[in-house]
Amino acid sequence: MNPTLTRTWSAILFDLDGTITDSAPAITSSLARTFATLGRPVPPAAELLAYVGPPLLAAFREYAGMTPAEADEALKVYRTDYQGPASLDTAVYPGVAGLLERIHQAGIPLALATSKPETNAIKILEHFELAQYFTVMVGASEDETRSAKADIVAEALVRLRAAGADVSSPVMVGDRGYDAEGAAANGVPAILVEWGYGSPAEATAATAVVHSSDQLARLLLG
The missing domain is CATH 1.10.150.240 (Putative phosphatase; domain 2)
Known part of the structure; x- marks a missing residue:
């Protein structure tokens, strides 16, 4: 894993729990x-x-x-x-809201890709006034037919394409091995954040691991 990875991403997918919010x-x-x-x-x-x-x-x-x-x-x-x-009963991690705003201002399409039920996830992003930065927001379906992270990432890519976004070079940002594995199943590299709920052992499938929002910003925005 290379924490100094730099690349131009065409779209960025974010997990929610443990990545954007301390839920x-x-x-x-x-x-x-x-x-x-x-x-x-x-x-x-x-x-x-x-x-x-x-x-x-x-x-x-x-x-x-x-x-x-x-x-x-x-x-x-x-x-x-x-x-x-x-x-x-949750909080946005320090620096993350500002990073999402910067990504949006840079014109890079953002997608939420979370295993939390979609309606709940959207309500949380709206509560913290973060929904405005996302092109699409995808979560688990109410009947759990879409709950595996690979399926959620796939659906996020489908919705991004439908919205006219370029998904030729996407990246997933999460905190658990599930995020990296779900991204890999769709040919998407993953950056894992250390401030969430994962353990070092879960980072083996990640392209990079970061310890701060500033370090994440450098990998996502250069």
């Missing part, structure tokens, strides 16, 4: 209430962090050992709890 407090609180509502032991806070990023249906199965039916029920309970004010 772990809202997500883990809702998850804790979900486990309690289901009558299950509430995992420690450190374990709940693992749920932030990957599709929740898969996370419930992998981390909590739920059956597909149990995971479906858990997702319904979680989404009911997470609606409204609970989802806004």
Whole structure:
């Protein structure tokens, strides 16, 4: 991985949780209430962090050992709890809002590509007045038929093309190995940020890893 990578990107895709926003407090609180509502032991806070990023249906199965039916029920309970004010218990990482504005001003198309339900993701970006910088905003579908990161990245590229954007040289910005792997499945390089929820072991599929918004800006804008 080369942290001094420089390139002219035709479009930039951004993850949301752990990349633009520090949403772990809202997500883990809702998850804790979900486990309690289901009558299950509430995992420690450190374990709940693992749920932030990957599709929740898969996370419930992998981390909590739920059956597909149990995971479906858990997702319904979680989404009911997470609606409204609970989802806004979050903050934009320092320097990120300014970077998104600079990318927009530079005329580079921006796409959101998140595993969070699309409607929730859009509400959060609108709340922080960041939606204005994005050409398209893509998240998981309500029925979870589109939840894998590879499918979300693919849909973001489709919508960018439909909007007239040049997607000949896109790049994905995220914080988890899921982001890099989903991007790679579409032939897209990935830059991972260290301020999110991933671990160093997840960065193996990334083209570069950055530790600050200034360093990310240099890779994206030169």
